Amino acid sequence: xxxxxxxxxxxxxxxxxxxxxxxxxxxxxMPGIFDNSQRFRYAIIFQWVVVGISIISLASEAAEYFLLQxxxxxxxxxxxxxxxxxxxxxxxxxxxxVLMLLAFIAMVLWAYRAYENLHRLHKMPRPQxxxxxxxxxxxxxxxxxxxxxQVMKDIWYLTQRYAQPDDAPxxxxxxxxIGGWWGLRLFTFFAGRAIRxxxxxxxxxxxxHYVLSTIGMDIMHxxxxxxxxxxxxxxxxxxxxxxxxxxxDRMESSQEEVPQTLTPVWYGPIDGDxx
Numbered sequence: 001x002x003x004x005x006x007x008x009x010x011x012x013x014x015x016x017x018x019x020x021x022x023x024x025x026x027x028x029x030m031p032g033i034f035d036n037s038q039r040f041r042y043a044i045i046f047q048w049v050v051v052g053i054s055i056i057s058l059a060s061e062a063a064e065y066f067l068l069q070x071x072x073x074x075x076x077x078x079x080x081x082x083x084x085x086x087x088x089x090x091x092x093x094x095x096x097x098v099l100m101l102l103a104f105i106a107m108v109l110w111a112y113r114a115y116e117n118l119h120r121l122h123k124m125p126r127p128q129x130x131x132x133x134x135x136x137x138x139x140x141x142x143x144x145x146x147x148x149x150q151v152m153k154d155i156w157y158l159t160q161r162y163a164q165p166d167d168a169p170x171x172x173x174x175x176x177x178i179g180g181w182w183g184l185r186l187f188t189f190f191a192g193r194a195i196r197x198x199x200x201x202x203x204x205x206x207x208x209h210y211v212l213s214t215i216g217m218d219i220m221h222x223x224x225x226x227x228x229x230x231x232x233x234x235x236x237x238x239x240x241x242x243x244x245x246x247x248x249d250r251m252e253s254s255q256e257e258v259p260q261t262l263t264p265v266w267y268g269p270i271d272g273d274x275x
Contacts, residue, residue, distance in 0.1 A: 032247075036117065039109050040232060043106045047225040053096045053100075058222075060092045061214050063085070064089060107232075111134050111148075111152065121162055127158060156177070159235055163242040165245075181227050184220075195213045
């Protein structure tokens with residue numbers, strides 16, 4: 001006689017497990033938000049480091065200016081003191097250059113990750129440029145005069161927009177923040193290129209004017225770094241809110257489509273399973 005069908009608890013699960021696995025695989029392949037918190041911390045830390053080294057450079061240049069004033073007044077200054085001043089200035093300037101370069105790279109890495117996250121969401125409105133533009137756009141001559149501004153503008157506005165529900169009204173805070181930051185950056189860039197190092201035959205007035213110009217540049221570097229810190233800290237809460245919102249959307253979608261329990265299904269007797 002044929003064997004009675006087994007109870008449902010003894011049924012094979014491979015078909016139901018396959019459907020569940022395909023659903024899970026589809027959700028795991030959905031684009032997600034990359035964590036940008038570590039790059040944010042590095043960008044902030046290096047900007048503070050730039051502030052610190054610029055203050056040190058400012059003090060060193062002020063000491064050099066007072067030394068030049070002393071020499072201009074006819075006061076005799078030991079040659080060893082002049083050499084020590086030159087050595088100190090060279091060391092401080094070299095360290096400042098390296099740290100400012102590292103701070104710039106840290107900010108570019110943060111901006112690239114933030115811009116990439118905007119692309120991964122596939123939402124409207126879309127960013128103006130490809131995600132690669134958030135990287136090479138800072139380095140290509142001529143293009144780097146406006147590409148970084150447009151990238152940061154997208155990050156500022158679209159991160160706010162994506163962080164809200166789709167039916168929420170659009171809001172934009174600190175409209176002039178991005179423009180002010182970029183204008184300050186361009187001014188600092190071109191002002192630094194306009195400064196000329198005195199030649200060997202320069203007069204005392206020319207050397208003092210150069211030192212005053214470098215003091216002004218240090219003040220601009222401090223201002224730029226503080227502005228970047230303020231800007232990144234304003235964007236960061238929207239990044240976090242956007243990440244939470246997108247994660248919640250994925251979880252809700254997964255709960256709707258993935259069954260909470262696996263229902264066993266009987267597919268009939270297996271060949272030869274008769275007595």
